[in-house]
Amino acid sequence: MVECVMKTFLAPMEDITDTVFRQVLCDIGRPDIFFTEFMNVDGFCSEGRDAVIHRLKFVDKERPIIIQLWGNTPENYAETVKYLVENVKPDGIDINMGCSVKDVLKTGGGGALIKQKDLVKEIIEVVRGNIGDIPLSVKTRLGYNSVDYDWIEYLLSFNLAMLTIHGRLVKEGYNVSCRWDDIGKCVDIKNSISPTTLLIGNGDIFSKEQGEEYVGKYNLDGYMVGRGILQNPWIFSDKNNVSKEERISVLKKHVKLYLDTWGGEKHFYTQRKYIKAYINGFDGAVKLRNELMLMGAEDILAF
Secondary structure, three states: OOOOOOEEEEOOOOOOOOHHHHHHHHHHOOOOEEEOOOEEHHHHOOOOHHHOHHHHOOOHHHOOEEEEEEOOOHHHHHHHHHHHHHHHOOOEEEEEEOOOOHHHHHOOOHHHHHHOHHHHHHHHHHHHHHOOOOOEEEEEEEEOOOOOHHHHHHHHOOOOOEEEEEEEEHHHOOOOOOOHHHHHHHHHHHHHHOOOOEEEEEOOOOOHHHHHHHHHHHOOOEEEEOOHHHHOOOOOOOOOOOOHHHHHHHHHHHHHHHHHHHOOOOOHHHHHHHHHHHOOOOOOHHHHHHHHHOOOHHHHHOO
16 A cells, blocks of 8 residues: 555445446546455356456556455465466455455355454465565454454454455445444554554545545544445546536546447446446436436447
């Protein structure tokens, strides 16, 4: 992680924060550091590697970029990290220990690791043993069924380069408001156990001003934006008002990048979320958005 008073991050979000969207953000307002979509190490080390390896795709303008991994098999973490170090050379590697998606939890990965400290230790040690000088970080939640400061202490005992805390419990998904006061209490724990670890707050941030306010209020090292990026893709910029013309222009840039990058790999319907993100905030936006949602990629470029 690059040393700075405060850092901004874009959260790893499946089927959202891919290289196309990140490249667009590089032009309209980017965070200090990007994360990739999270990649399953067990899938990567199987015959299904081709189905997950696209998550590693990025271009140099997206650096610094951290690759996030998930899974529960230490040997597969080792094999994956060796590949990343030799072939991808990311600016950081992050382990997901907080995902609340049921299909992930069923495998014992993501937030389920909160209940498996011995396995967590094994995973961290095997990653660290193969990572070289690439920084190692973890993204987690405040606990599984209740706020668990012992869990936060445990992670900090590994002297990680960075710890990102999403201010909800695993069992809650996104059904309650983020507990920023509890994230703030983790700062004192960090300062006593591992003061060099960057502590980043995540959850319900929908503006740059809000993120900066939380960093100051809770004495954090930075903030991470997740779902808020789809409400306002310009969230990391200093723009408060974005014209209709610019929004359409950025959508076209996105579509062109989509065609150049993915071709037939991703169906165009997966891009509709970005149409919703870019085309809003002006008179007639709903009508225009509905029209664009019915168009194909080439039609949008010719619009």
